[in-house]
Amino acid sequence: xxxxxxxxxxxxxxxxxxxxxxxxxxxxxxxxxxxxxxxxxxxxxxxxxxxxxxxxxxxxxxxxxxxxxxxxxxxxxxxxxxxxxxxxxxxxxxxxxxxxxxxxxxxxxxxxxxxxxxxxxxxxxxxxxxxxxxxxxxxxxxxxxxxxxxxxxxxxxxxxxxxxxxxxxxxxxxxxxxxxxxxxxxxxxxxxxxxxxxxxxxxxxxxxxxxxxxxxxxxxxxxxxxxxxxxxxxxxxxxxxxxxxxxxxxxxxxxxxxxxxxxxxxxxxxxxxxxxxxxxxxxxxxxxxxxxxxxxxxxxxxxxxxxxxxxxxxxxxxxxxxxxxxxxxxxxxxxxxxxxxxxxxxxxxxxxxxxxxxxxxxxxxxxxxxxxxxxxxxxxxxxxxxxxxxxxxxxxxxxxxxxxxxxxxxxxxxxxxxxxxxxxxxxxxxxxxxxxxxxxxxxxxxxxxx
Numbered sequence: 260x261x262x263x264x265x266x267x268x269x270x271x272x273x274x275x276x277x278x279x280x281x282x283x284x285x286x287x288x289x290x291x292x293x294x295x296x297x298x299x300x301x302x303x304x305x306x307x308x309x310x311x312x313x314x315x316x317x318x319x320x321x322x323x324x325x326x327x328x329x330x331x332x333x334x335x336x337x338x339x340x341x342x343x344x345x346x347x348x349x350x351x352x353x354x355x356x357x358x359x360x361x362x363x364x365x366x367x368x369x370x371x372x373x374x375x376x377x378x379x380x381x382x383x384x385x386x387x388x389x390x391x392x393x394x395x396x397x398x399x400x401x402x403x404x405x406x407x408x409x410x411x412x413x414x415x416x417x418x419x420x421x422x423x424x425x426x427x428x429x430x431x432x433x434x435x436x437x438x439x440x441x442x443x444x445x446x447x448x449x450x451x452x453x454x455x456x457x458x459x460x461x462x463x464x465x466x467x468x469x470x471x472x473x474x475x476x477x478x479x480x481x482x483x484x485x486x487x488x489x490x491x492x493x494x495x496x497x498x499x500x501x502x503x504x505x506x507x508x509x510x511x512x513x514x515x516x517x518x519x520x521x522x523x524x525x526x527x528x529x530x531x532x533x534x535x536x537x538x539x540x541x542x543x544x545x546x547x548x549x550x551x552x553x554x555x556x557x558x559x560x561x562x563x564x565x566x567x568x569x570x571x572x573x574x575x576x577x578x579x580x581x582x583x584x585x586x587x588x589x590x591x592x593x594x595x596x597x598x599x600x601x602x603x604x605x606x607x608x609x610x611x612x613x614x615x616x617x618x619x620x621x622x623x624x625x626x627x628x629x630x631x632x633x634x635x636x637x638x639x640x641x642x643x644x645x646x647x648x649x650x651x652x653x654x655x656x657x658x659x660x661x662x663x664x665x666x667x668x669x670x671x672x673x674x675x676x677x678x679x680x681x682x683x684x685x686x687x688x689x690x691x692x693x694x695x696x697x698x699x700x701x702x703x704x705x706x707x708x709x
Contacts, residue, residue: 350637552609
């Protein structure tokens, strides 16, 4: 489940004047909006390339370079490091630039880096140092792209279209999370390492071409006046999240979930093969069920909040998805019994998690002024993902102290802290319409040089 998945603001009807493109006429529905389709296509292809590379680069290190566990761990850590090192800075920077320009440059940079790596492979120079540079650079540029595409949607569509737009974009991301690793593994296994890397470059090149074709004029808030220093802009983003009750709840719930989920996954990946004695193919099948579940959740998230209210849907989906994980520690018996049960659990977990992710992303975008979108997204991502390494360490300690089954039960119980925080916050009271976005001119907390 993504990190953004988990306000003293009152609900308001959509503002007809809050349309992108500078005109008073409302743009067509998203299905007929050519610029949204270009953003959606570019984001989908980019996510597919990104998730393929997350598997392809480590597999190249193992299969082609015969890297040991220590070096493989180093490669994965280097690729993940930009998320923690750069998120807050990227949020401060993206808020003052055209998001499609940031996305296009990120795509172009990743295509060039992977193309150069493919050439190095053909020349016999694709060693571990090259892979480390490639992994860090691709990870850093992916942070830019991911923050920018979330901000781009707010500047491209009307407020009342955010939920459906996020549903489409997050559905694509879920499909990429499911199909990207399989594609990356297939490229490395069936083709040579240089060809696999070159295919990754092709995905980013296609995304670049699609994003560059977006024609609607993009207004960039916060560009007037002398730009504040980066540290000040980061503080403003963090302060805005901390002072807003709903956004603060999103950040706390995300941190609680990511901490507990990282601990759970550390135990879970040991529990399936060792405690349940499942072969690798069965483990892969059980884990893969979250992908179709997430696709189903994207469809539900586009409809349920408008019918039952954002708050009830948000809390109910989070609680149901987390409660179902309590069944896993109780599983016993042969694979013919445990595998179907695991598939059902992960399918429901993925569906509920995606409903939470899409709904909270739409709420966050609606509550945040245009000039703060990137910084708020980056702050919540940083807070959520920053707890994951600690959770992973805790999972290992629980296994050593109490064993696999008890450790899994404790981490599954820990997941329930996230929906509890949401239920006790203003998020639970959100109605069927999105909250009114705070406007910079009416909020002293948003200065941005204006």
